[in-house]
Amino acid sequence: MIKEINLDGIYLPPLLGYLAGAAVLWYVLRYLLNRLGVYRFVWHPPLFNTALYVMLLSAFVAATL
Amino acid sequence: MQQASSWIRVLVTVVVVAAAGVAGWYLWRTYEESPWTRDGRVRVNIVMVAPDVAGAVTDLRVKDNQSVRIGDTLFTVDPARYRLALAQAEAVLAGAKSVLEQRQEEQLRRERLSSASISEEALNQARTATLSAQASYDQAEAALGVAKLNLARTDVRSPVNGHVTNLLVHRGDYATAGRPMVALVDGDSFYVAGYFEETKLRHIQIGDRVSIRLMAYGAPLTGHVDSVARAITDRDNALGNDLIANVNPTFSWVRLAQRIPVRIAIDDIPKGIVLSAGMTATVVVTDPDDSNRIKPPVR
Secondary structure, eight states, rough: OOOOOETTTTTEEEEHHHHHHHHHHHHHHHHHHHHGGGGGGOOHHHHHHHHHHHHHHHHHHHHHO | OOOOOOOHHHHHHHHHHHHHHHHHHHHHHHHHHHHEEEOOOOOEEEEEEOSSSOOEEEEEEEOOOOOEEEOEEEEEEHHHHHHHHHHHHHHHHHHHHHHHHHHHHHHHHHHHEEEEETHHHHHHHHHHHHHHHHHHHHHHHHHHHHHHHHTTTTTTEEEEEEEEESOOOOOTEEOTTOOOOOEETTTOOEEEEEEEGGGGGGGGGGTTTTEEEEOSSSSHHHHHHHOOOOOOOOOOOEOOGGGOOOEEEOOSSOOOOOOOEEEEEEEEETTOOOOOOOOOEEEEOOOOOTTBBBOOOOO
């Protein structure tokens, strides 16, 4: 459920937390995809990675909202 | 590492990017349009108690932040003057009563006389004198009632169940009739105002379940949407001179949605939570089927 982030008395919008959480998952996922050799099937890795991040973020928000 | 054929690589990338577009659209809608706001406040009705009679405060019965029930005495205004006024009114009433009795006796005596021994005019005068004395008596009786009421009103009582707040009255202060002296928090009237952006209002229905998270406590309160405010001030149209509209000609490029107060009635307060008006709350309109989920935006 949506909740503000408290950074030592400074309250931040929940989206910031989702962005950070998705970033961590993103790094892990990229490492795994690299190990599995998925990038052999990718034409434009930075574009692919950005799309991956957006999807992760959406999934994260959808799962917790 | 061996590369796959070119068109497969392009296809995979395009499919993933398209999926990300859809996901991003969903994300935007969910996050930006879901009915929730961080801009919520706990609110309460404040009753400003004013004494009905003037005088020095002789007895202060409450402390700051003390809880009070309906009818509890808050403070007492010096009753000496009002006791004297009561005694005066009683004396006036006694005088009016004796005059009335005298007039009634006179009238009775004259009524018994034959028409030969008393003129019609004198008889009428006696009757009128009785009526006038009766009116004076009634007036004195009403004045006695007022004196009693004034004396009773020297005890200033609480009209609500709740708490005293920011008590600034001291023993000896002079209380002026009608000037508020004590602010009482009506403990039965707590509610939450959620200031929702106008763009989110169409996703909110009266009666929707609401989860309220206070900044101060972990456990959420539950409530429902009671009503939506039907007016806020138009900041671009302050009333000008001569009752003429004064429209602001500067129109900002970057602008924000107006926020409309939505009144949330509190249904359940978890144990241990003490509400104070002014607390910050995050207000989330929840899904009717699952109170842990946010209500999805309508199409």
